Amino acid sequence: MPTARGVDVVRAVVQTVAEAKVTVEGETVGEIGEGLLVLVGVTHTDGAEQVERLARKIWELRILDGEKSAADVDAPILVVSQFTLYGDARKGRRPTWTAAAPGPVAEPLVEAVVASLRGRGATVETGRFGAYMMVSSVNAGPRTVLLDV
DSSP states (O other): OTTTSOOOEEEEEEEEEEEEEETTTTTTEEESSSSEEEEOOOOOOOOOHHHHHHHHHHHHOBBBBGGBBBHHHHHOOOEEEEEEGGGGGGSSSSSTTBBBBHHHHHHHHHHHHHHHHHHHTOOEEETTSSSSEEEEEEEEEEEEEEEEO
16 A cells, blocks of 8 residues: 555554563463553565565654653563454455565564564564464553554
8 A cells, every 4th residue: 555655564553552462372472561552564565675664663753741852761662463454344244465565574573573673672572473363452541643654
């Protein structure tokens, strides 16, 4: 789905949370206290450049209390892959997912976002790519920002 800039971009929803966790088949696979829950969607044309921009933006985004960033206060981040961020429901009642990158393309890019965040010093927990996940969160603020990077 082209953006206003006319190019496809990696997309993320960033939420401030008091706590968040992801479970798969009853097992907790990722959990954080006060920090950021980040849902990441990848499209077909995304690559290393978009991944680095997104990781930097997430880490430095001044969305926490007192206009602080995760980098400022060493807040943990829970990253969850979310192909449905590229759902298109403009026509009819059934969304299409054609703008979402397929798993073999998306999974390494989501992993690269996590690696880039960790490389910047972030404590990062994750969901499990491709699994049916139960994501729970207690939003704080609430503050939610959509990033198209």
